[in-house]
Amino acid sequence: MSMVLRAENLSKQYFRKTGQANCFYAVKDASLALNSGEVTVLMGRSGSGKTTLLHMLSGLLTPTEGKVWLGETDVYGLNDKALSRLRNGKLGVIPQGRSAIDTLTALENILLPAQLAGKGGDIEAAKRWMAALGIEHLSDAMPAELSGGELRRMAIARALAQAPEVILADEPTGDLDDENTERVLTVLRDTAKSDGRAVLIVSHDSEAARYADHVYRMDGGELSPARTTGMN
Amino acid sequence: MKKAIIPAIIILVLALVIAVGSQTFLGACVHEDGSFGACHWAARAILGEGALLAVLAALAMALKKERAGLYLAMAPASLLGMLTPGTLIAICGMDTMRCRMLMRPAMLILFGIALLAALVGWLAARKEK
Amino acid sequence: MGTGKLPIKNLLRKPGRTCALVLLTAFLALAVFGGSVVVRSLRGGLNSLEARLGADIIVVPGEMASKVDLKELFLQGTVGEYYMKASALDKVREVEGVEIAAPQTYLTSLKADCCAVKVQIIGIDPGVDFTVKPWIDRSLSRDLGDMELAVGCKVSTGVGENLRIYDRSCRVVAKLAETGTGFDTAVYCNMDTMKTLLAAAEEKGIVHRLTSDNGDRISAIYVKVAPGYDVSDIEVRLAAHVRKTKTVRTRTMITDVSESLAGIARTVSLLAVAVWALAFVVLLIAFAMMIAERRREFAVLRLLGTSRGGLTGLILTETALCSLAGGLLGVGVASLAVFPFTTLIESRLGLPYLTPSTGTVLALAGTTLLVTLLVGAIASAFAAWRLSRVDPGTTLREGA
Numbered sequence: 001m002s003m004v005l006r007a008e009n010l011s012k013q014y015f016r017k018t019g020q021a022n023c024f025y026a027v028k029d030a031s032l033a034l035n036s037g038e039v040t041v042l043m044g045r046s047g048s049g050k051t052t053l054l055h056m057l058s059g060l061l062t063p064t065e066g067k068v069w070l071g072e073t074d075v076y077g078l079n080d081k082a083l084s085r086l087r088n089g090k091l092g093v094i095p096q097g098r099s100a101i102d103t104l105t106a107l108e109n110i111l112l113p114a115q116l117a118g119k120g121g122d123i124e125a126a127k128r129w130m131a132a133l134g135i136e137h138l139s140d141a142m143p144a145e146l147s148g149g150e151l152r153r154m155a156i157a158r159a160l161a162q163a164p165e166v167i168l169a170d171e172p173t174g175d176l177d178d179e180n181t182e183r184v185l186t187v188l189r190d191t192a193k194s195d196g197r198a199v200l201i202v203s204h205d206s207e208a209a210r211y212a213d214h215v216y217r218m219d220g221g222e223l224s225p226a227r228t229t230g231m232n
Numbered sequence: 233m234k235k236a237i238i239p240a241i242i243i244l245v246l247a248l249v250i251a252v253g254s255q256t257f258l259g260a261c262v263h264e265d266g267s268f269g270a271c272h273w274a275a276r277a278i279l280g281e282g283a284l285l286a287v288l289a290a291l292a293m294a295l296k297k298e299r300a301g302l303y304l305a306m307a308p309a310s311l312l313g314m315l316t317p318g319t320l321i322a323i324c325g326m327d328t329m330r331c332r333m334l335m336r337p338a339m340l341i342l343f344g345i346a347l348l349a350a351l352v353g354w355l356a357a358r359k360e361k
Numbered sequence: 362m363g364t365g366k367l368p369i370k371n372l373l374r375k376p377g378r379t380c381a382l383v384l385l386t387a388f389l390a391l392a393v394f395g396g397s398v399v400v401r402s403l404r405g406g407l408n409s410l411e412a413r414l415g416a417d418i419i420v421v422p423g424e425m426a427s428k429v430d431l432k433e434l435f436l437q438g439t440v441g442e443y444y445m446k447a448s449a450l451d452k453v454r455e456v457e458g459v460e461i462a463a464p465q466t467y468l469t470s471l472k473a474d475c476c477a478v479k480v481q482i483i484g485i486d487p488g489v490d491f492t493v494k495p496w497i498d499r500s501l502s503r504d505l506g507d508m509e510l511a512v513g514c515k516v517s518t519g520v521g522e523n524l525r526i527y528d529r530s531c532r533v534v535a536k537l538a539e540t541g542t543g544f545d546t547a548v549y550c551n552m553d554t555m556k557t558l559l560a561a562a563e564e565k566g567i568v569h570r571l572t573s574d575n576g577d578r579i580s581a582i583y584v585k586v587a588p589g590y591d592v593s594d595i596e597v598r599l600a601a602h603v604r605k606t607k608t609v610r611t612r613t614m615i616t617d618v619s620e621s622l623a624g625i626a627r628t629v630s631l632l633a634v635a636v637w638a639l640a641f642v643v644l645l646i647a648f649a650m651m652i653a654e655r656r657r658e659f660a661v662l663r664l665l666g667t668s669r670g671g672l673t674g675l676i677l678t679e680t681a682l683c684s685l686a687g688g689l690l691g692v693g694v695a696s697l698a699v700f701p702f703t704t705l706i707e708s709r710l711g712l713p714y715l716t717p718s719t720g721t722v723l724a725l726a727g728t729t730l731l732v733t734l735l736v737g738a739i740a741s742a743f744a745a746w747r748l749s750r751v752d753p754g755t756t757l758r759e760g761a
Binding site for chain 1: 367370371373374375657658661662663664665666667668669670671752753754755757758
Binding site: 324327328332333334337338340341 | 514515545546705
């Protein structure tokens, strides 16, 4: 078990356009380590800074202070090209909300990261992940024909098909019913355990905590460890 | 699929413009003395061909089963229209006459587009089956 | 990071959006290409008119409302029947400073073979003519014989066919190159043929006999002033020496035509520029809106590992494909609207109008495509640049 992704005193400051106190911290001084083979769950109310932290960990949002390390690499020390290659190859991000490319079928969407890297993409693996998430029959469907829950699972399958070192999932069970929530969380835990990936799940659903090795809580931009469980 | 109807709608509009235009704004030369030039008879032929094309297009819109065949019939009908002024039926001798300046090029373009639309429609209707 | 076939899929699977952009650029290309072809054709027409009016002064019968009627002839190819006696030619030649004086005689046919159209018949003296003759020489290696005609390019009777004028049959021996002026609808013969035709017209009572008729009539005398003489001086001397005539200076006539042509060219250019500017602004807004609407899509592509450069490349590729399709469509539609109706445009404008050569047209089409590509690239590059300045994380948060 090794440390894969490490956040060091991360802060993100925003400037409000209105009001007197025009400067506030969305995330303040957060430090966190994600280990391979482990599931970490980050809980907290909406607006507490969870998504901001996840975006900073994903290399999508430049922090105001602090650093993010992927292995020995300083993520925000990279130039745009190298950082993009890193996102494509090593980070599987499941963003909140819709993230499908509307002009591609579900299967094409899942294969897109590989194609962006100039590879054909492993169709068998993609179909396997779709089957694991219960959307294997939707390969040729266009995103406009899919329900919210199906789109969510498509985004998860896309992240899994990237075979990344780290999976960063923002509310992966948001639009899902109980059955599919369990299915998704199981798949994420299994990939951590059997493929040795580091998984971070951001959720306000306490159900997710049952699958976690570590649980953190976010409150007003401040990160604190809630507990370390040993469910497995 | 409804898509195979679109060329028929285009052809119907073109055919109506051709039929009405051949007797009015795209028509033959008008002579002061009331006599007819050769182009008058070309315009009459075009009126008939335009009407025929309009009927074929309307039928293609209504009859799904016969659509491909009707499109196939519209192609040579359009070609006939393209050849009518000047080639099959003589028109006036001077380039500055109305039938040469306006009627013939307009008919070539209108029937030409109809011909293309008929071929596209034929392909679409064949796929439909 | 390559985006592969993504741009093509994006275009094909959003047909509405693609069509809108293609139509916009087509509109732009239509204005640029159509406008420049029309302006070029007008300039070409003026140049060829100047070449046909190589004379310095034209002497016409006094009863002719000189300028108006002559312009009619040059632009529309019709002129009334006005004649002066052949002796006027000798009088003109007597004037000092006249280098060449070439007579021309005009007659309008009422019914020629080719439908019921008036054909302007122009009789020339091949020995001295210096304005029409060089033009005929390009199509006919010998002089016109008796009862032989050279016809302008817009007369449909072909070489080798016969044309009946006042019941006299004339043989067409040459078809002349296009000038874009009224000369294109006229037929040309030598003076002997003209005499025969005039006699035939007299029989029919179309042309009145001259009171002291010796058979030679002249409608106009084209005068070339010898080097070293002032054209206005000669004009004054001609007016004094040759009675019952009027003189027209071709320079002023060409200036007249060129002024109205400049006016129309200015209007057309202005219109083209206005459409161009409008289309450019609309394209800028359209691209900005399209990219704003697709911000989330682009942020997702960034999230999946597309670099800034890759994303800009994707946007530019989509734009370039749209612009190319729109440019081709616009040039095609403009071609269909302008080239088949050349004669119609010429007659409506009432100005010489000569379509440029195929090479020039192709060059104009190429330039138009380049312009539309450039406008699309500028419009979308600006929007893409603004997009790339925002962290994808920020975009993903908006309206998730």
